[in-house]
Amino acid sequence: MTPAEYGEIGWEFTDERCAYNFLDTAGKGVVRVAFAPGLRRQALTIRAPDWIGAQLWVDGEPVPVPCERDWGPLCEEHVTWLDDRFVHAEVGGLWSHPLYDPVKMDLLGDVRGLLIWDTAERVRHLHLPAPDEAWTSPILLRRGDSWRVYPDGEAYRADRPDRTLPIPR
Numbered sequence: 680m681t682p683a684e685y686g687e688i689g690w691e692f693t694d695e696r697c698a699y700n701f702l703d704t705a706g707k708g709v710v711r712v713a714f715a716p717g718l719r720r721q722a723l724t725i726r727a728p729d730w731i732g733a734q735l736w737v738d739g740e741p742v743p744v745p746c747e748r749d750w751g752p753l754c755e756e757h758v759t760w761l762d763d764r765f766v767h768a769e770v771g772g773l774w775s776h777p778l779y780d781p782v783k784m785d786l787l788g789d790v791r792g793l794l795i796w797d798t799a800e801r802v803r804h805l806h807l808p809a810p811d812e813a814w815t816s817p818i819l820l821r822r823g824d825s826w827r828v829y830p831d832g833e834a835y836r837a838d839r840p841d842r843t844l845p846i847p848r
Contacts, residue, residue: 680721682714696760703728715760720798722766724756731786732756735796737766742796743803745770753787754794759819761826765846767795767819770805778813793817793828797847804847812841821846 682695690698696718702708707728714721724733730751735742735758744754753772760766771787773779783789791814792807806828808814818829827840834840 682718685712709733709756711756711758713758713760713766715763715766717763720760720763720766722758722760722796724754724758724768726756727751732771735768735794737796737798740801742794744768744794745772745805747772750786755787755791761795761819761821764799765795765797767793769817770794773807776808777810778808789815791815791817793819795819795826800847802847806842806844808841814841 685698686692690700692698696714697711699709699711702710709726711724712721720738723736726733732752732754733756734752735744735754744752746752753770755769755771758766758768769791771791773788773790773792776790779788779790790808792805795804797804812830814830816831818832818835820827824846826844826846828842828844829835830841
C-alpha cells in the first residue's frame with residue numbers, strides 16, 4: 680500500500696512517512712507503519728494490548744524480534760529507516776544488564792539494544808550494550824562505510840559514539 684492508500688482507509692499520519700491506527704476501539708492495541716525514504720518499502724509494527732513491545736514486519740515479512748514468555752515481544756513500536764535498505768528499532772528486556780535501573784518507569788527497561796534489519800539480505804543484526812555501556816535511547820547513524828551507535832542524545836550532540844560498526848555489504 681502507498682501512504683495515500685493508508686490515508687484513504689483512515690490511518691493517522693505523524694509525518695509524511697509514518698502512520699498509525701488502533702487494533703481495537705479502546706485504543707490499547709496499535710499498528711504503525713513507517714515508509715523507507717523511497718516510499719517503496721515499509722516496516723509495520725503491531726503492539727497488542729497485553730504486550731510491552733511490538734512485533735515487526737518489513738515488506739510483509741516477519742522479522743525475528745526478542746520475546747519474553749510472559750511479556751511478549753521486546754521491540755519498540757517506533758522504527759527508523761536509515762535508507763531504503765536498513766531499518767532499525769530499539770529492543771528492551773535487558774533487565775540483567777548491570778546498568779539497568781529498576782526505578783525508571785519503562786516496561787521495556789531503561790537500557791536498550793538495537794535491532795537492525797537488512798532488507799537486501801533479509802538478515803537481522805542485534806547489537807546489545809556492553810556491561811559498561813548504558814544505551815538509554817540509542818541513536819544509529821551512518822557515516823561513510825560504518826554505523827555509529829550513540830547511547831543517547833547527549834552523546835550524539837557531543838559526537839561521542841559508543842561503537843563504530845562496519846556496514847554489511
